[in-house]
Amino acid sequence: xxxxKQMRLESLDEPSSSPEKCRSRFGILAEFxxxxxxxxxxxxxxxxxxxxxxxxNPSKLYLVDPWYxxxxxxxxxxxxxxxxxxxxxxxxxxxxxxxxxxxxxxxxFSQDFLASLEDDHLDWIYIDSTHGYNQTKIELELSLxxxxxxxxxxxxxxxxxxxxxxxxxxxxxxEYESAGRLSLVVDGTGRQFVARRTSTAS
Numbered sequence: 001x002x003x004x005k006q007m008r009l010e011s012l013d014e015p016s017s018s019p020e021k022c023r024s025r026f027g028i029l030a031e032f033x034x035x036x037x038x039x040x041x042x043x044x045x046x047x048x049x050x051x052x053x054x055x056x057n058p059s060k061l062y063l064v065d066p067w068y069x070x071x072x073x074x075x076x077x078x079x080x081x082x083x084x085x086x087x088x089x090x091x092x093x094x095x096x097x098x099x100x101x102x103x104x105x106x107x108x109f110s111q112d113f114l115a116s117l118e119d120d121h122l123d124w125i126y127i128d129s130t131h132g133y134n135q136t137k138i139e140l141e142l143s144l145x146x147x148x149x150x151x152x153x154x155x156x157x158x159x160x161x162x163x164x165x166x167x168x169x170x171x172x173x174x175e176y177e178s179a180g181r182l183s184l185v186v187d188g189t190g191r192q193f194v195a196r197r198t199s200t201a202s
Contacts (some may be wrong), residue, residue: 007051008093013079017048025156026052028190029126032152033058038122040064042110042139043129045074045158047070047090053126059096061097063090064106064113065129110135114142122147126157133168144197151196153182158193169193
């Protein structure tokens with residue numbers, strides 16, 4: 001699946017979510033995001049990837065980020081660091097989908113959002129939050145019960161380089177794979193991972 005139209009929140013000042021990087025990520029992940037699915041993006045930042053996810057025609061897309069509950073600003077932002085303005089931009093850009101109930105923003109920490117869901121509720125989750133080992137482990141553990149057995153757990157910033165600051169994502173995913181709780185479908189292409197829970201996951 002390709003996306004040719006201009007995305008509503010294309011980010012020209014954030015290298016990590018530039019149009020080129022978003023298109024590249026989406027090209028790897030699109031086949032796992034089926035029409036009519038229920039999905040969640042955990043770690044939304046300024047919303048540059050939301051239109052790509054919506055192009056797959058989900059029945060429900062949760063956008064989960066603590067935004068201003070985490071801090072008034074993101075110290076790592078290259079452009080406007082305001083978490084409040086980022087959220088307001090998303091609410092404005094996707095107000096029609098929010099009003100229709102297709103998009104549901106959650107100003108919430110990922111573990112609290114996931115804990116609130118019924119088991120086997122999601123068809124997929126895309127994890128793009130702290131990229132740290134401990135937080136990713138919490139998110140993976142919860143996702144194993146919240147994503148359907150037929151669903152997918154996807155994530156960004158997955159790098160095998162032990163010196164990379166985001167190596168914790170790779171480390172915890174590989175631990176879960178070694179324990180037989182995850183089966184990898186995409187293993188590092190474009191720094192993405194896609195996994196399925198196994199029959200021994202819970």
